[in-house]
Amino acid sequence: MSQLFDAIADLPLAVDATERTRRDRDTSSDFVRTTTTFHLSGEGTTGRGEDVTYDTEDHDALADAPPLDLAGEYTFASFSTHLDDIDLFPTKPPERETARPYRRWAIESAALDLALRQNGRSLADVLDRELSSVRFVVSTRLGDPPTTDRIESILDAYPDAEFKLDPTPAWTDDVVDAVAATEAVRILDLKGLYEGTEVDTDPDPGLYRRLLSTFPEAVFEDPALTPETRPLFDGAEGQVSWDYPITGVESVEARPFEPAWLNIKPSRFGTVRSLFATIEWAAAHDVTLYGGGQFELGVGRDHIQLLASLFYPDGPNDVAPGGYNDPEVAGGLPTSPLTAPENSVGLSWE
Known part of the structure; x- marks a missing residue:
């Protein structure tokens, strides 16, 4: 229950x-x-x-x-x-x-x-929980061929911005070093578990090895654990997070080792019951949570920000205001952490 x-x-x-x-x-x-x-x-x-x-x-x-x-x-x-x-x-x-x-x-x-x-x-009232300010990261890609132009432009406008990035085998050593030099990367999404999507990324042991050595404090999301890549995470299991396969408690328990991190994307769960049960499981097992976004264009972004505020406000939440997803990031956007909302009624971020 x-x-x-x-x-x-x-x-x-x-x-x-x-x-x-x-x-x-x-x-x-x-x-x-x-x-x-x-x-x-x-x-x-x-x-x-x-x-x-x-x-x-x-x-x-x-x-x-x-x-x-x-x-x-x-x-x-x-x-x-x-x-x-x-x-x-x-x-x-x-x-x-x-x-x-x-x-x-x-x-x-x-x-x-x-x-x-x-x-x-x-x-917040119904669950008898406090609303807190929400730390967020900016999720972006580096283009093809990859460059650091976009993250540098964001950092020019918002010097304290933190990032969730999607490494690919096209990342050269120079790109990896330039990204690391920003000291702003918190999550590296390896996208090793996607199937049949445009973002599927085949596991690259060389890339995994280079990233693990260059980003010793980053969270590594959804690595594909193959006979070649699994040994690379020996002793680094505490840096691994899961996202794509997480749809409820059973999916968490099916991971190859008990997770230290989980990316909570409410829409993947389908039901509120499944979402809440997984949040409670994580609390009982001392798993660190953070919220994930899916390019929401309307109230969905409000909802994931509100849930982050209630349950995992201090995580590297991929719930940045939608303006950070625009092709050209404008000035004057809210910065992290987002101020806790009044939320006087409903699920709104008010």
Whole structure:
């Protein structure tokens, strides 16, 4: 049982109507990001949640679908159970199965936002937790061929910025040394566990060895542990974090060794129950958590910032304000740490 989930399970909510809006935006990673926001309305208020499914085709198909019929009176727990029987991809199966929990999370987070608002509560209030200022890192790539131009431009504007970077075999020794010289890198995402995506990165023992020796204090996310690479992490297991495979407690327990770090991306879990159970498991096992982002364009970014504020505010959270993902980073963006929100109601970062 999850004490965190129990605290929200009996919140009543009433849904009268469901609507959707779509956003598209260029990113610094050279692709157009598309997301869909679900709006659940009832009793004169609205809760929102963002579907961060990566394939634009899935959002195109959703645009042609009728609104989901979710009208009714529920508790939050019964609403979640009701979703078990709803086809969230009514016009075609998703391009990738990972999209199913993403859309489920969008609707569940919208329902939780609505339930809190209808009851005049905030998540911090219901869970009896304090909101804290949130440390964040800026996630970016170095281009092809890789250069340090982007991180240098960000550091020129924001000298205290910290980074989460995606090393690739194209990183030369000079690039590795130049990145290390910034002393601003906190996470190196090796992306060794992705399959069938544009960011799949084959394990490179030489690169892994070079990075481990050059960044002795960095967190290494999602290494592919092969007979050639696994020995490189002997004694460095405490620097390894997991992201892509983490969808709940069972997925954590299936890791090759008990983790010291986990990247918590709420949409990967699909349900609030699974997310909360994993957060509690991590606390019981002294695992350090930090939040992860997925190029959210709307309320999804607010939600991951709020969860970071409640559960892992001091981690190297990949929850930077969306402006840091723009192709050209503007001045005047909020800097780390983000000031704790008032959050008087719902899941908003206010």
